[in-house]
Amino acid sequence: MRDIVRLLRVGLDGLVGLVVLLGGPARVRARADAARARFTPPLPAGGAWWRDAAWLATPLGSLLTVFWLDLFAAGLMGLAMPLLWALEDDGRLWYQWVIVDDFALAVFAMPVGALMIWIALLLVRPFLRVERWRTRRLLAPTLADRVEWLTATRSAALDASASELRRIERDLHDGAQAQLVAVSMQLGMAEDMLDRDPAAARDLLLEARSGANTAMAELRALVRGIHPPLLAERGLGGALEALALRSAVPVTCSVSLTRRLPAPIESALYFSAVELLTNAIRHSGAARVSIEVAERDGRVVLRVRDDGRGGAVMGAGSGLSGLASRLAPFDGVLRVSSPAGGPTVVVAEVPCASS
Structure with a gap:
């Protein structure tokens, strides 16, 4: 049942696509990108606009869906043929280019209808595969598109890496490094005052210890920002x-x-x-x-x-x-x-x- 719904959606998308084709390049590209996103995995965007337009202008999926609906509806009509024949006033019906003018032919149409429904159900997945193949051939990126995409993503990755390194350098300079410089100065002052004023030296050592703890906390926060433990x-x-x-x-x-x-x-x-x-x-x-x-x-x-x-x-x-x-x-x-x-x-x- 899910495949039947997908096939019907493909047919509807094809008809809507013909209308979208009149909306200009932006609408065509947006429609094609939405189709790429439905793939597993999603297809990267291609570079040639004409390929997106060609995909919209050739609604093969709609034609396959119309054929499938006609086949399925004919099968249902065959199953219901005895009832339809009985309800007809003159006892004559057209069914698949055959005139059904007696009850025996109406009954014979039932297995024919069941066979047509069975064939229609068998054709759902092949039709979906054909439409998927057509969409992939027209919407998947070419080798040149792929090279351009990889070049752009590599450049973005390098820019992001350089930006992250600058952020780490700035955080170290403004945070932990400044704290460690202050600790070093406090330790030097405590060393000079140790003989003359032990109490003041002790206070400086306590401040240095507090500054070291602050620097360690900032370093831990920085490490968590790079890769959380x-x-x-x-x-x-x-x-x-x-x-x-x-x-x-x-x-x-x-x-x-x-x-x-x-x-x-x-x-x-x-x-x-x-x-x-x-x-x-x-x-x-x-x-x-x-x-x-x-x-x-x-x-x-x-x-x-x-x-x-x-x-x-x-x-x-x-x-x-x-x-x-x-x-x-x-x-x-x-x-x-x-x-x-x-x-x-x-x-x-x-x-x-x-x-």
């Missing part, structure tokens, strides 16, 4: 559960993973969840957030949903665009659904392999 010890599930417990709003966390993921993927998904949770609390006014992680068809799917005011968009310079750039080096994709008034649902999908 809990993430390394308990994996993505444990780290997200701890994140949910520390949240200022109620957060439900569901993690369905049967294995550890590679450390870079765990880190990318964890910090994506952290940023999405922060956005939900700070910008959308959410009162409840849910975080779900599951593995499907060789991909890890992170889904964050909040009941806030909605209106989140993937725009240039936005936090969501930054998340998409963070996932891009892993061939990850980010999808956002955030109508006005909410809810906001953000889905991140990343290919994964055993660690």
